[in-house]
Amino acid sequence: MESINAKYVSQKISKVRWRPVSLSSLQQPEIFATGSWDNEDNTVSIWTIGNNGISSLEEGFDGDPKPLCEHKHAGDVLDLQFLDQEKVITASSTGGVTILRYNNNNQALSVSHQWAKAHHYPCDNAPCTSVVCSSPEIVSVGEDGRIIVYRADQGGIIRTIENADSSTIHAVTYLRTTEILTVNSIGQLKIWDFRQQSNSPSQILSLSGDRAPLHCVDRHPNQQHIVATGGQDGMLCVWDVRQRNTPFSLMEAHSAEMWEVHFHPMNPDHLFTCSEDGSLLHWEISSPSDMPSFLQGGRNNSMVSRSAMAPAGGNQSLINAWLSGDSSKGRLETTHMLPSQTLSVNSLDVLGQCLVCGTDGEAIFVNRQIPV
Template identity: 70%
Template structure:
């Protein structure tokens, strides 16, 4: 835990996101954005952890993050995503979706465009709960159950799916270029294809008989059919969206709401989850023959292993470690990444070897040597 540095920033943190690094360079990320919630004046802030201009000899790991710039944000920051290196999209509890422009030297952040009241009910605004970006497209979802598609450089909304959901949509992710996956507060996953004109989902997956709300979703970076979701009961589910409509596996990960789940973008055998119970877990999935002792209390007992037969017929190399149904061959190890647990860890982001997370205790934690 020595490589973790913490900083108290006097605002409850709802989101933390690394600024993407250019694909060509192999450098570690240095700049990240945070969003606050539940404050009288909420902010989107940009921070740096790099030793900018300083000595790079031993890469001082204890260095505190420095605030570079910030910008007021109307309403709670419900979600935050980098569109590209210098554009940042935020979702607000006021129902607005905003694009912020970050100067290339990261010294100023300014509002570039707002879609006011993108999410609304008959008379009130409805909070926008999540966004997902795939430049230039942005998709937002909200408590009003609508799915909205925007193009970053167009002021007009591109497509609205009214009544996409009769309950609240909590999270959204892109599966393919035209397909998004949403999760809602009654435990359903819905797949939407923007090529189709109808406003009904292409597919609905759900945990049968269980109306446990789902709060987060992330897809495997390489294998688009593998999706991880986290629910209100802290359950981590791995789904194969091609296979039936029930999850491939269930793991009791946390004891309270799982707020975010992220596959490691370049090493997807690693998964990170954070939760209201104040913990941040690092999951490592390996396909090996050795049976870990961790298996007994975690993975093994909770796994609802399915359809090992149907998978066996497929090309073996395509079977991800996450879908290796035979639990005696796969193992999943979880490690706690934070020194102490009290208040909720609301958000995390991981890029290369760097991880940043933010809590309701107003603390930012940065880990710069994640073992992946």
Template identity: 65%
Template sequence: MEGKYVSQKISRVRWRPASGSSLQLPECFATGSWDAEQNKVCLWKTVDMEGTETDQLFMEDTKPLCEINHNGDVMDLQFLDQERIVTASSTGSVIVFRHHVNNQALSVLQHWDHAHYHSHDSAPCTSLVCNGPEIITVGEDGRINHFQADQKEPVRTIDNADSSSLNAVTFLRTTEILTVNSIGQLKIWDFRQPGNKPRQIYSLTGDRVPLHCVDRHPNQQHIVATGGQDGTFCIWDVRQGSIPISLLDAHSAEMWEVHFHPSNPDHVFTCSEDGSLWHWNASVMAPDLPSFLQHGRRNFSLNGTVPHANSNQSLSSAWLTMDAAKGRVDIDNLLSAYTLSVNSLDVVGEYLVCGTDAEAVYITHNLEL
């Protein structure tokens, strides 16, 4: 992977949804910054360098399309659709920006000030997730908001959803969301149910290590991945039990994001405060080679109670059906010489983008899947 200096610490990076075939190069990505006197949301144009053998030329031709100032740190950023971007701010606000293609500009389309707050002060909005016009936000105040993009008033607010900070949110199904919090809990919320209680609570055993990120398997929604403050990577089956089915000692510091590959979910990508960006491959049976022959790769057996694989089951369930004795997860560090925090990543097809505290964005367009 080759990087591009962007003059700002990148807290979030996302590919814009593709307009045509998912096989083509994503045309744009958005970044949000943090820890600056004036933070920004920027939109970047990629250049298809198909046939090049390195990413260097690819990155040199990646250019900024437009940018806009952002009040507070960008805590999260998601595309609502091809034209609209939603951000979560450290000020507690939630903002919808519109990209004007004709004159390549960004403008504020909608904003909810103080969507998250404590009794005497604002509280950072830590994470958000979009599905069509629906926007769900969570924050350090333990509050969950349900917004519609074109409505000023929230559809619903759960004021006392959690007594600790809610750190990340994603959809489980159309009417259900997953949240993770600062005491090691994974919760399912059903918006069809009244009240402020989750439908289900799952917990890490032992020390209540904060969970920072969550993602669900794109095809099998009962399979969920989380990452925590101690760098541990967890796989959960929300159909059974209340604890993760496997825990892997992964990064040496906080894991900031975890993403299943959207079309090849046996592959998972994680990034960390320790400066690493890992590609996890559960579809292979890694050979038992000495470590000096692994060329920077690491192999882990899955811990916990893992059922034996059924040859009739889909490969997409490899995270659950690995043989505990033979199954290995093959791991490749895509930024092996890096030291500063990798805060965010996004992946589509063979294209991965990540943002760092070194004021650089890295892209690869030749992932091995």
């Protein structure tokens, strides 16, 4: 708790994302982006937790996030992803997808390209609910059930699946460079293979029983067949998409809707979830002391970010701990990462030893010493 810095920002924060860092530099992330929602004027903002040349021992450096620049955003920011160190992709409640360029030299955000009404109904706009990037490609999904694939370097749409879903698609992630996975409002996961011309999913998985809406999904960074989801019932579900149509593990996580779930990109025996109930949980698979934390530095690309691809491989016993959800045997430990909260924690991101989250309490929390 002592290492948490809180910044009150006078707007509800819907999304937070760390700017990617170079693996070769071994740096901890310092810059992150936020998006707001439910405000008269919504914005995308860039922040730093760096000292900007001030020694941390000098007076005046308190470790709080400091604003660098901002840009007005049409509608609520429903998702936010860095395409690279300079470009930020936003998803809007107005149906638009926007590429914002961040100029590090003069600390400014500007619109690089925009698809204003990418998601729409016949007579109205439809919210764009989620975006995912694998540069130069961007994929967006929406309340209209569409999946749209864009090329950032060409400013064009390269594919649209018009009727991908009859219900709202809430989130999307890459499984591989040619496959994505979506989750929807009737508890389904759908896998889409872009090598196929068909506009039908290659696989459908679903929750049994009441089929609570699924709000979020993240793929294990080193085992593409393992994904974690969360939804309206606050349950954390872990799936192996190769083997069966229902989740391997169901764990009671939150008392209200789970808004985001993220594996740590370098140490995926750590996972983080946040919820409408005002909590942020750190999930950790405990391993015997003589067993190394698996896949340290597992990503082999030069930049580390949420959307990047990673190779397969890993310690099977720890992976099986995710799939069995054997918290009763002491393999899975959970820790509350925030002081007592009452309003929704809408978004989180984790990179290196740094965690950031945004809330409906108009606050950003940053922890630079997470135990991973």
